[in-house]
Amino acid sequence: MTRIAIIGAGITGLACAKTLSDAGFQPVLFDKGRGIGGRVATRRTDNHRFDHGAPYIDTNNDNFSHVLRGLIDTGNADIWDDGTGRSLIVGTPGMSSIPKGLAAGLDVRLGTQIKALRPNGQEWRLFYDDVHYDATHVVMTIPAPQIKGLLGDNHSLVKRVSDVQMSPDLTLMVAISGNPSNVIPIPEGFPLVSITQECRKPLRPQANTSAWIAHANINFTQAHLEGDLPNIASKMLPFLCDHLNISNDCVTHSVAHRWLYSRVSKPLGENFIRTPDKKLYLGGDWCIGPEVEDAWSSGTAIATDLIEQGL
Ligand SMILES: Cc1cc2nc3c(=O)[nH]c(=O)nc-3n(C[C@H](O)[C@H](O)[C@H](O)COP(=O)(O)OP(=O)(O)OC[C@H]3O[C@@H](n4cnc5c(N)ncnc54)[C@H](O)[C@@H]3O)c2cc1C
Incomplete structure (x- = not known):
């Protein structure tokens, strides 16, 4: 069964989740904040x-x-x-109120800081507090400079965002x-x-x-x-x-x-990046530009790519 975890309930994460939800998926969003919306x-x-x-x-x-x-x-x-x-x-x-409206009907888990992310067989394991969540696909939408804190310095995607x-x-x-x-x-x-x-x-x-x-x-x-x-x-x-x-x-x-x-x-200059197996995606405004609409474009592009996998 497809289990899509989205780290970050800012506009990128919400755009991704809403597009997936409209297509019949049930993504789970995790955000460390007390409220939805990140920088909005x-x-x-x-x-x-x-x-x-x-x-x-x-x-x-x-x-x-x-x-x-x-x-x-x-x-x-x-x-x-x-x-x-x-x-x-x-x-x-x-x-x-804008991100709150976008989050209507979505599964958003606030106050949940993902501390680590590890491969677990064909899946990814997300660690928070003393528990974990196993996902078939992970979408990270946190600011680019914070990604290495979760994936480690040597991950190939971390190297690709190092110039952002x-x-x-x-x-x-x-x-x-x-x-x-x-x-x-x-x-x-x-x-x-x-x-x-x-x-x-x-x-x-x-x-x-x-x-x-x-x-x-x-x-x-x-x-x-x-x-x-x-x-x-x-x-x-x-x-x-x-x-x-x-x-x-x-x-x-x-x-x-x-x-x-x-x-x-x-910015990175691409809507998002992902691993070749299409199981880990990185996105955010930092991919394209400094506006909320750039976050929206990145999040929806990731969702479209996931949907096109025919999961
Ligand atoms: C002061 C300021 C002024 C701005 N002015 C404008 C403007 O005039 N016009 C405009 O269009 N845009 C403006 N922006 C930019 C706009 O806010 C962003 O482009 C947009 O909100 C980015 O959305 P995002 O989802 O990509 O990132 P974010 O909103 O940063 O969302 C990322 C989320 O990830 C969460 N997170 C991070 N780490 C973890 C973790 N380990 N576990 C769980 N959750 C985690 C964070 O809590 C956050 O909610 C401004 C931003 C700021 C700060």
Whole structure:
């Protein structure tokens, strides 16, 4: 009997699982996180939601657009113009509603970190906690630099992904009393590269504080990547206050998040790779490019290849 295990319930893993499920398979997804979605993520506080990973989806992929339209119909997503005239897709009430919607009906095992993966006869054995899961086929969708931790340095597929590069990112989530509106363009060389006002997205809570997300530029990120998160927040915050022209006293909440692997800067250049026996697949946004739609394309391409095996 075919047992397909998918490591990672981000967009790549969900795209793969959903396509397989639509074709009659029953894949099992394992994710170490507490929530579904990987880098499509939302952090909640009492008053606010912060999309601290991908802030929106912008796609021309017909298949993905069709699926996203379905999520708009179910209330998991909506169309948003960020002021640039684009029709972006955002999750409602947060970006994590998109992966949650994609996961409907799928077998997703959260809080399950796969620690090792070993051949077991014609199958693969996945180890987590004190137990294991035997799969006929395995799809790994974790960031490329983490793959060798599961497969070992000498696996042939690990060598093929060794040139892939992913950039880190430091993200600041801030709540501010009032709603500063005189936001000006960010000057060249400023330590923050993007500043977005979360409350402008559809169905976001309207409180007497406003929610903001800022991302550090690469120089700031590299200089502070190893720091502890409260210290990173305290270093990024003055730049945000300066840019919004507000005093530090207006800040009611300030938390930093570190993404060790945020967006791919040097992709693989193929939708996925696999072993010659077609039993182990590696995929992710890092195969093609830095966007959510690239993750979707990789995941669906893997599923199509598995389905074409006629399992
Ligand atoms: C700050 C930031 C800003 C971004 N901005 C944009 C943007 O503007 N537009 C855009 O389109 N994209 C953006 N992206 C990129 C987008 O989020 C990614 O391209 C996409 O979400 C990648 O999906 P994925 O499934 O390939 O990987 P991931 O989302 O990383 O999923 C991998 C999953 O594997 C799990 N995992 C890892 N190791 C294990 C293990 N050993 N066992 C079990 N589970 C494991 C992780 O928990 C994770 O859930 C941004 C990302 C970040 C972080």
